[in-house]
Amino acid sequence: MSGVCTSFLVRLHAEYKTVNPKISLSLMKREGTTYQLPGQFLKGHGTDLFQFAVQKSPFQGQVFAYGQHPRSIGVDFVKDGSFELICSIDSTDIPHDRCSLGVLKSIDLHSQIGKLLESKEKSDVTFQVENHSFMCHRLILAARSPVLKAELFGNMAEATEKQIKIEDMSPEVFEAMLHFIYTDSFPCCDSEMSSMKMAQHLFVAADRYAIEGLKALCEDKLCAHISLDTVTSTLALALQHNSRQLKNACLDFISQPGNLIDWILSDEYVDLIRNFPSIVAEIRGRRQGREGNSSTM
Structure with a gap:
């Protein structure tokens, strides 16, 4: 197809700058066999596209291989909307977990x-x-x-x-x-506080419209920033929208030494207990479990 290509970038981490290995790239076909990309697929430092790849790369370190396939990935290689690229590196000096392979985005x-x-x-x-x-x-x-x-x-x-x-x-x-x-x-x-308040509101909106990605993002954000200022409202959200992840994070925070008394003395505590009385037993059980674990250590 005219004007269509697929590009790959292989880049070493910084501590292996002097290594110059040989690599080969293959595509996995849908039926399980592989197709090795031709040697001219790999490019060097002399092309404008290579310089573009270096500038746009999200990886740190030395680029030692860049490929530009002159056509898009065909249907023989695509399965469930994705394809598998196999990168073989011929060097014993590079730990396999120190290499990063990225697919460049054209758009x-x-x-x-x-x-x-x-x-x-x-x-x-x-x-x-x-x-x-x-x-x-x-x-x-x-x-x-x-x-x-x-x-x-x-x-x-x-x-x-x-x-x-x-x-x-x-x-x-x-x-x-x-x-x-x-x-x-x-x-x-x-x-950060306005971000937390927005996350709470967006969590409700995501649940209302079944936007699972946004709901998970809000859950992670709220779990990571639980404080005495936010734990009551976050726990209420968790109970209203059946979020086990949020509820467990709030209960873990409340059961920590020093947090329970401060939380009970807060203005929001009474309203929460009035609306969700069963949570008292869960808090007590979580607290007893923490104390039991501490006594056996």
Whole structure:
């Protein structure tokens, strides 16, 4: 195909700069056999594409091989949307775990799709959230959320409407959710606390629209930054949305020496216990388990 190619980059970590090994690259076919790429596939330092590869590489160290396959990966090599590349390095001086192999991206997909949201080009549906309007693309939303897919292409009234009203969500949270849908990244926030609050709101939004990637990202972010200021609201979210990961992280934090008393004295404690009385037994059990483990050490 004219103008289409597939590129690979093999790069050594910094401590092995003087090594100059020989390598060979092969593609695994769907039926299990391999196809070795021809020797002229490997390039040296003299090409513009090689210099581009060095500049764009995410790896640290010395590039010693660069390949440009003059066509795209054929269907014989693709299985379940991916392909397998086998890299053989002929050198006993390099530990196998000190080499990195990367596939160069010809297009920054998330950035390009994100620009669609910014430009609103070819948008075909508008969401009204309070007094804010968000112009979006049905296909992108449907590809990222099964709930939105059902709303926009199913038998619901939204499937034929050009403007859809969103209830029970702030414009800031909806905009942040769209940012993830289009870019697959968490939105930037002014501070760690505002980032945690946004993660809590996005966790609820992700659960509402079944955006599993965003939900997992929010769970990880909330688990990593649990404090006395956030543990009660995070635990409430975990209990409301059946997140075992979040609940366990909160209970582990509460059961740590010194945290339980401070938490019980907080203003939010009474409301949480009133709404979720069964959590008291779990906290007591977690605390007793920790104390029992300490006494046997």
